[in-house]
Amino acid sequence: MGGQRYIGVMERRARLALRQRLVGRARAGTPEEVAGSLVALHGTDPATVYLAVGARLADSAGTVEETGRALYEDRSLVRMHGMRHTVFVFPTELAAVVHASTGLAVAARERAALLAHMAAAGAPDAAWLKDVEDSVLAALARRGQATAGELAEDEPRLREQFVYAAGKSYEGMHTVSTRLLKVLGVEGKVVRGRPLGSWTSSRFRWAVAPEHPELDTAGAQAQLLGRWLAACGPATEADLKWWTGWRVTEVRRALVAIRAEPVALDEGTGYVAEGDADPVPSPDESWAALLPALDPTAMGWRQRDWYLAQELRPRLFDGSGNVGPTVWWNGRVVGGWAQRPDGEIIWRILDEEGNGREALAAIGSEAERLGGWVGATRVTPRFRTPLERELTAG
Template identity: 55%
Template structure:
């Protein structure tokens, strides 16, 4: 059985994740496809992840894909988390993950409506959704508050968890909008504010082809292996949010090859992908919180020293902005109030690396311009650097 070393795994990140300067992409769609999916819980992360990998980074190119030609799509999918994927891949992600997530969202909302005890049911929800979609057809993109103002049903309030300690009265607008978005009936349009804002407007979504779940899961697993392999069954299970049976079925369907990692653990690669790769020139990167290169595996020990975790993660397990050198995480960075990117190295990487990191910081400043980025999930090191 072929063994793939930790060094080889770090070499693969440089090229396959488009971080080595020689591997940088020409378009945001190429970046999304190379990484399979971009974390989008924090709106700024999408732009920062993409532009770190573009030969000519800029906000306009990413906005054009998200809001003009719609070649990038935001979807509630893996692990019930918001991601951005290419429009071409979106039907497979919908079948592999998003459809089940949407069904769960609908069940949860209907449960809350029933518990409220005021006669709100599936028929009421269907009518509310039809009214919301009709409003968007008439008005064009609208914020959540504008939708609620224009659709009387969305101004309805319900009592959540009645009779329990966490009982609360809330409006249904946000929950109805979330279900419509999860089902791919509406999409997030340009935000109210800059590219760093998550206050999106909503617009009708284009229908997508309906694909078969098992086939879609197999294709998604194969794409993920090409980007993140070698990786363990536990890594794929964590990344997708699938159960063990679905993971094993997908790996078998694509005829994944088993390999050994340093330490003897078994892992998987795409068919024919077990051979060694030559190293690219040494590279540096400043990647945002929740970047796919930091979030692609359940076990990140091959590129993240365990002693760095306390500084770089929040209490919920979200990784903050990271500094990379040649395939490994060596520190963290932040943006100060005056716009200056600052960083702290947690590993002594030498003069060549420090010079390359400074160059990446300058490249980042050039395209970010006047924008200010504060991660949604703040980590100890990021807070220290901005204090």
């Protein structure tokens, strides 16, 4: 492979253990440290953020309180649309980078689609929508945070409905509030605020997005890719294209801009951040982890054979490619876990190879740790997987 340094499976797992803060000595002290190390936490399922943080904290007892503080009091973490039109939680200082690198193109498509659907339904025009938008943003500025229902009290036009895809099999009624708030979210004008209910709730309030500078798209893409490679490299071009959702030309341009270094992987050519090609030794301790559904480590790469065997995937993923709760031992997925209705954390090993007493004891300890801080809360993944359903029912 042209003299490129070879990085094998064991070194990739060592990098994962240390940089994803999963091995004991690498665990973090705060939610901000976790998010900074991982670049992005999947936020589609609200519970995932807390569970992913708790798995990586040295002291997980205060996970809920500390993560809530970071999200909704200090605003050091922000929940917003990002790569692949998916909701993530980012360090707030990355908001401008994410918006410029991945959000602008999606935002333009979303607004155009909303206007087209409204026009097809005979709904008011763009000027009307802009007037509603301005009114909503002013109401949010006054309130600080508000639900869509609360905003509709200030701006009744949010309650108006229009027919989507009239005459089609998927015809339905859309409410202006639902579509407009989504558009404002991808445009970086609003973000999700504190939810109604507990930390597992998906009934979010909305808040005006923190101010951030408008960045050049190419520069922002280079900055984001550099951050991600430092946390998750090496990665193939296919991994990078999948994670970012960019065109391959954009990925290649960003790789050149950050002077990424090519390395040889079992899958072919991969890339690391500039100066990051030196060997990384394996941690001097074994480790186990119980990671939640949609965890950024389990979902971080498109090509996953180096940490997740093909034969395990049908039971650990749903039909849309969403990973469920996973059990890890020394850098590879060996099974899955779930929480039963009575609160018990139950787990099952699917890959028995190399998993002796030490592994079982360590996994059991992690299950106890998780159960200890989750407490009376019941967590059901938004996207159910075959093994999670089986464990829950058993």
